[in-house]
Amino acid sequence: MKIAAAQLTCTPADVRTNVARAADLAAAARDQGAELVVFPELALTGYELAALAADPGLWTAADDPRLDPLRSAGIATAVNVALPTGGPRPAIATLVHDADGAHVTTYAKQHLYRHEQEVFERGRDDGRFELGGIRFCLGICFDNHFPRLPGRGAVDGCRVHLASSLYGTGDGIHERATVYPGIAREHGLYVVLANHVGPAGPWTGCGRSAVWAPGGALLAEADDRTPSVVTASV
Numbered sequence: 490m491k492i493a494a495a496q497l498t499c500t501p502a503d504v505r506t507n508v509a510r511a512a513d514l515a516a517a518a519r520d521q522g523a524e525l526v527v528f529p530e531l532a533l534t535g536y537e538l539a540a541l542a543a544d545p546g547l548w549t550a551a552d553d554p555r556l557d558p559l560r561s562a563g564i565a566t567a568v569n570v571a572l573p574t575g576g577p578r579p580a581i582a583t584l585v586h587d588a589d590g591a592h593v594t595t596y597a598k599q600h601l602y603r604h605e606q607e608v609f610e611r612g613r614d615d616g617r618f619e620l621g622g623i624r625f626c627l628g629i630c631f632d633n634h635f636p637r638l639p640g641r642g643a644v645d646g647c648r649v650h651l652a653s654s655l656y657g658t659g660d661g662i663h664e665r666a667t668v669y670p671g672i673a674r675e676h677g678l679y680v681v682l683a684n685h686v687g688p689a690g691p692w693t694g695c696g697r698s699a700v701w702a703p704g705g706a707l708l709a710e711a712d713d714r715t716p717s718v719v720t721a722s723v
Contacts, residue, residue: 490524490525490620490621490623490722490723491521491522491523491524491720491721491722491723492523492524492525492526492527492649492679492681492700492720492721492722492723493518493521493523493525493526493527493718493719493720494526494527494681494682494683494684494698494699494700494709494711494718494719494720495511495514495515495518495526495527495528495529495683495698495717495718496529496683496684496685496686496694496696496697496698496711496715496716496717496718497510497511497514497528497529497532497685497686497716498685498686498687498688498689498694498716499531499532499533499534499535499536499685499688499689500535501534501535501537501540501690502534502535502537502540502541502544502547503534504533504534504547504549504555505555507532507533507534507535508533508555508556508558508559509558510716511528511532511533511559511566511568512558512559512561512562514526514528514716514717514718515559515562515564515566516562516563516564517717517718518564518718518720519562519563519564521718521720522720523564523718523720524564524565524588524620524621525564525565525566525567525620526564526565526566526567526718527566527567527651527652527653527681527683528566528567528568528569528653528683529569529653529654529655529683529684529685529694529698530569530581530629530630530653530654530655530685531569531570531571531581531655532568532569532570532653532683533549533555533568533569533570533571534547534570534571535685535688535689535690536655536685536689536690536691536692537690538604538605538608538690541571541579541608542578542607542608545573545579547571548570548571548572548573548579549570549571549572549573549584550572550573551584551586551592551595552592556568556584556586557590559586560586560590561590563588564588565585565586565587565588565593565620566584566585566586567583567584567585567627567651567653568583568584568586568653569581569582569583569584569629569653570582570583570584571609572584572595572597574610576610578608578609578610579608579609579610580597580598580609580610580611580612581597581598581601581605581609581629582595582596582597582598582612582629583595583596583616583627583629583651583653585616585618585627587620593618593620594616594617594618595616596612596614596615596616596627596629597610597611597612597613597614598611598612598629598630598631598632599611599612599613599615599632599638600631600632600634600635600638601631602630602631605631615627615638615641615642615645617642617645617647623648623649623723624645624646624647624648624649625642625647625648625649625650625651626638626639626641626642626643626645626647626649626650626651626678627650627651627652627653628650628651628652629652629653629654630652630653630654630655630656632652633652633654633668633669633672634664634668636671636672636675636676639672639676639678639680640675640676642676642678643676643677643678647678648678648679648723649678649679649680649681649723650672650676650678650679650680650681651681651683652669652680652681652682652683653683654682654683654684655684655685655689655690655692655694656684656685656694656695657685657689657692657693657694657695658692658693658694658695661692661695662695662697665682665684665695665697669682669699669701670701670705670707671705672701673701673702673703673704673705673706674704674705677703677704678703679700679701679702679703679721679723680700680701681699681700681721682698682699682700682701683698684696684697684698686698686711686713686714686715686716687714687716695713696711696712696713696714696715697710697711697712697713698710698711698717698718698719699711699719700719700720700721700723702721708721708722709721
């Protein structure tokens with residue numbers, strides 16, 4: 490199976506515009522032969538915590554009609570959103586839909602980073618799904634700094650770990666370059682990282698979305714400046 494890691498520059502707090510950009514990247518991934526495309530953390534709003542806390546209209550459920558352009562792109566998608574929880578706070582969650590647009594699973598971030606704890610509810614369950622006979626596990630940015638999370642996926646028979654993330658220029662470059670190949674080496678997983686590129690809330694995304702093989706070898710990597718997709722076979 491060929492999988493794509495997408496990176497994009499979000500328009501702050503504009504779900505429809507960001508869905509359209511994501512749908513274009515999904516189509517590009519599909520045209521390159523990918524069967525699944527993964528997007529960065531909070532890909533439909535940007536990392537705009539104040540706006541997300543103030544406006545529930547920016548929260549996105551799995552059946553939200555604003556997702557229709559992405560669900561109809563003809564490729565399975567893993568897109569990270571602010572997810573309604575039924576309470577006063579959303580979760581940071583990855584929604585997985587298959588190539589026909591059917592909802593497959595939802596995973597909510599378990600390890601919230603610093604100020605995220607004031608805005609979001611944390612998830613409590615691990616994320617798993619199967620596509621094309623391959624079992625996948627999910628992590629969202631700071632989640633991936635806790636090795637037990639992908640480790641549980643590997644023990645549960647997963648072969649690919651999908652990571653929707655935001656790493657900025659500066660320290661984020663080093664973290665991105667160590668955490669993800671480390672997961673691949675330690676747990677024998679393919680690791681797919683989707684990262685922001687360009688302005689992302691208080692940070693500037695450093696791009697370099699990538700795929701690593703079990704053992705840590707780099708299979709594909711985007712640049713640090715261009716909204717794009719990179720693909721690799723797993």
